[in-house]
Amino acid sequence: xxxxxxxxxxxxxxxxxxxxxxxxxxxxNSLGVAILKQLKTKTSTEEIxxxxxxxxxxxxxxxxxxxxxxxxxxxxFNLIED
Amino acid sequence: xxxxxDITVAVTGLNAIDSPGPGVAVIRGLKESDFYNVKxxxxxxxxxxxxxxxxxLVDKVYQIPIPSSGFDAMLERLTYIQAKEKIxxxxxxxxxxxxxxIKLKPHLNKIGIHLLIPTKEQFEERLKGNLNEFGKKxxxxxxxxxxxxxxxELEDALEEFDYPVVIKGKFYDAYVAHSINDAKDYFFKISxxxxxxxxxxxxxxxxxxxxxxxxDGKGVMMGAVPMRxxxxxxxxxAWAGISIDDPKLLKMTNDFITKSKWGGGLEIELMKEDKSGxxxxxxxxxxxxxxxxxxxxxxxxxxxxxxxLAMNEEVKPLKKYDVGKMFIRYSYDMICDLDKxxxxxxxxxx
Numbered sequence: 001x002x003x004x005x006x007x008x009x010x011x012x013x014x015x016x017x018x019x020x021x022x023x024x025x026x027x028x029n030s031l032g033v034a035i036l037k038q039l040k041t042k043t044s045t046e047e048i049x050x051x052x053x054x055x056x057x058x059x060x061x062x063x064x065x066x067x068x069x070x071x072x073x074x075x076x077f078n079l080i081e082d
Numbered sequence: 083x084x085x086x087x088d089i090t091v092a093v094t095g096l097n098a099i100d101s102p103g104p105g106v107a108v109i110r111g112l113k114e115s116d117f118y119n120v121k122x123x124x125x126x127x128x129x130x131x132x133x134x135x136x137x138x139l140v141d142k143v144y145q146i147p148i149p150s151s152g153f154d155a156m157l158e159r160l161t162y163i164q165a166k167e168k169i170x171x172x173x174x175x176x177x178x179x180x181x182x183x184i185k186l187k188p189h190l191n192k193i194g195i196h197l198l199i200p201t202k203e204q205f206e207e208r209l210k211g212n213l214n215e216f217g218k219k220x221x222x223x224x225x226x227x228x229x230x231x232x233x234x235e236l237e238d239a240l241e242e243f244d245y246p247v248v249i250k251g252k253f254y255d256a257y258v259a260h261s262i263n264d265a266k267d268y269f270f271k272i273s274x275x276x277x278x279x280x281x282x283x284x285x286x287x288x289x290x291x292x293x294x295x296x297x298d299g300k301g302v303m304m305g306a307v308p309m310r311x312x313x314x315x316x317x318x319x320a321w322a323g324i325s326i327d328d329p330k331l332l333k334m335t336n337d338f339i340t341k342s343k344w345g346g347g348l349e350i351e352l353m354k355e356d357k358s359g360x361x362x363x364x365x366x367x368x369x370x371x372x373x374x375x376x377x378x379x380x381x382x383x384x385x386x387x388x389x390x391l392a393m394n395e396e397v398k399p400l401k402k403y404d405v406g407k408m409f410i411r412y413s414y415d416m417i418c419d420l421d422k423x424x425x426x427x428x429x430x431x432x
Contacts (some may be wrong), residue, residue, distance in 0.1 A: 008327065010406070018406055020405045021326060021327055022310060022326060022354075023326040023406075
């Protein structure tokens with residue numbers, strides 16, 4: 001499944017995320033920042049999963065499940081393009 | 083900056099209270115002008131308006147008669163003040179006084195006072211009670227609204243609405259009513275304070291966005307900064323907010339100013355409905371909002387621009403502003419000597 005972060009979403013290295021269109025802000029951890037950076041361009045969940053598995057000690061099933069949860073939160077916060 | 087022009091500007095709305103008037107924010111913008119060296123004449127209705135006691139912002143204060151005292155009383159008082167202060171521009175900051183200033187404008191112009199305010203037609207068109215017609219005319223979605231003048235009319239009108247509904251005063255105050263009894267209570271509460279009509283408005287569930295803007299009176303939007311309230315008081319007033327980048331809000335503001343040829347400051351209040359994402363116009367306030375200093379902080383000094391326009395100086399419209407700038411209000415106890423209170427109480431000026 002491909003998806004992309006809405007344009008103009010500001011992400012700082014500290015994990016602070018700002019949506020300038022509606023003025024909402026969120027915080028995330030370093031892994032969240034890494035995922036959001038990948039989503040700046042249209043990316044598949046498979047690509048993101050494989051990049052996480054390369055860098056972290058996690059099995060693919062757990063990673064896919066957690067990524068799905070994370071993306072659901074991004075959608076809920078209106079950060080993903082329709 | 084060298085060679086700033088000296089100018090005297092009179093400002094109302096010095097009531098920097100929990101539901102603040104815009105006067106102090108407007109003055110802060112003017113005092114930061116690179117173009118003008120501004121002397122501020124505060125015009126106060128009540129002797130405990132905090133702006134009266136802010137010596138660093140306000141140079142001289144006069145008490146003025148409340149709008150219901152009528153046209154003649156206000157003209158007489160302003161003529162007296164003008165003889166002493168040589169005011170160049172007045173910036174009215176209350177909805178309730180604006181009609182008086184609209185009527186006074188030609189008389190004030192004759193004694194050398196300039197104003198950039200909407201016309202009577204513009205002022206009346208955007209009244210809360212006329213919102214349905216306004217929406218149709220300008221092709222803007224508005225919540226269903228109805229004006230009522232009596233408790234019987236309220237009861238009849240409420241049959242056409244689902245709960246909750248919003249009960250609003252013609253100038254100020256708005257409450258969300260969850261039952262007919264709530265609605266009746268709010269009707270009495272608001273009408274006792276502001277008179278009739280009372281406006282019943284459909285409740286839109288969503289997030290509120292506001293725009294502060296300036297029109298030149300000839301159809302050009304001179305500047306606009308949209309904001310999302312991030313912290314509300316129990317009166318629904320913004321205690322904190324953040325500037326945002328939403329082209330739809332700016333386009334709606336620009337369309338309105340262009341079509342109406344609005345002159346002066348204004349605030350547009352909109353609700354973005356959660357379920358549809360549609361924007362609904364809630365109100366157009368015919369003056370700067372109390373949070374106008376956020377626009378100054380974002381790089382658009384609307385109060386300074388208004389004064390320049392009123393004085394026929396050349397002003398270029400501003401499009402850019404900083405996104406993600408926040409304002410946060412705070413309370414602050416000033417310690418004041420009794421003599422100032424005495425002077426404004428006894429002499430009506432200080």
